[in-house]
Amino acid sequence: MNRMLQKPRGTRDFLPEEMEARRSVEANLREVARRWGYREVCTPEFEDLELFTMRSGAGIIEEMYVFEDKGGRKLALRPEVTAAVIRMYVNEAKVAPKPIRWCYFADCFRYERPQKGRYRQFWQFGVELIGADTAPADAEAVMLAADMLDAIGVSYELKVGHLSFMKNLLSGLSPGVQRKVMAHLDKKDFEGLAVTLEELKKPDLGTALKDLVACRDLDGAFAIAGNIPDKERFDQTISLLDAAGVKYSFNFGIARGLDYYTGMVFEAFAANLGAENQILGGGTYRLAQLFGGDDAASCGFAIGFDRVIVSLGDIGRRKEPVVAIICTEEGRRRALAVARAFRDAGYRAETDLMERGIGAQVTHASKTADFAVIIGKRESESGEVTIKNLQSGEQKTVTLDAAIAGVGSHGAR
């Protein structure tokens, strides 16, 4: 064992079985995105450090992979994709017809302590809806999120909230104090909250905030926080979600990302994941202006792909029949043609490369394949092939076309 060749902390290797499972989930997500009109984009794996600090502040440098290139540029491996997509929009696509519907599947990097569902390299499947500043746009993002999670079969709870309720309650406070209060709420640290509000001589606010966080219905939220500026739009969004039959509950305590989210926010959680159980997060935001573009309202979300995979547990990979082409030395050339015929028919066909005897080839095939197609001296003379079903053990000598048809009529292992 060579210690120099270990993989870096928080990264993973994926064997073929895992990759097949991951790709199958990914394909489901892609298919849902496609049906809703979201087209895939791709941005660089690393960007100017500034792109991320502009959005989220210098504090996040601690949690990023930051490095300097040979030209002395400060760069960072992307910790998320939204900022890059909006940069791309500003750079390349700000005159594209609105709304813009984009999606991405990308690996991201964060320098954090690995634990269940948290890795230093992880994948996100996300969508961004740019340029539609309306209730139907907000509703579409939530509906699409629910559709995607349903499509991959993960069991989840969807929470929808709106930042204006909390902003309403906190409007009298300075931004710094707001941030402090938000931190208390985020941790559900109501004792610390009470102390902070006592210092501000606003003990009543604590009660209202606590009620709001606990509130699970829309009327109640309006009663606690008063009428928010976006009331009409949020009402409309909610009525659209209800009409579409989306299953969700309200949570007006969703506080993360107050920095850049502007209105509706939503999150989804899986029950069986332990501490890192959030599998989706999103909301409406405005970033284009920050990156030098015209103001553009956006709404988007990202799915924590690795957490979804963990939550799904053992998922079946796509089943496909595997055909082992077995031959003797005199049949080898013809075996190549037979293999080609199976491949042309769309099947996965593998030939012997170890120059083993027929028996050993059958042994090997029994572990790795569903069918063995044998081309030896007898088959070469008759012009037929012998096909053996490796599960049932039955075999027969038939024409090549019949053998191909036979594979098609049976399932895989």
Place this chain on the structure above:
RNA sequence: GCCAGGGUGGGGUAGUUGGUUAUCCUAGGGGACUGUGGAUCCCCCGACCCGGGUUCGAAUCUCGGCCCUGGCCCCA
């Protein structure tokens, strides 16, 4: 950054009052054996996470580090 539990061939394991060549299963390669060898038998391959300390001698005791699993914190 903090806490707990771990780390023996590719996978799973036995082995600690310190003492032969580190056990077994499995996987992989080869042979017996040039048409079913998917069986049987035999052979091969291959490990004590890294480094320091104690000792005549360390997988075992000790210190530090690395990594894994889970939790805390954080979560754009």
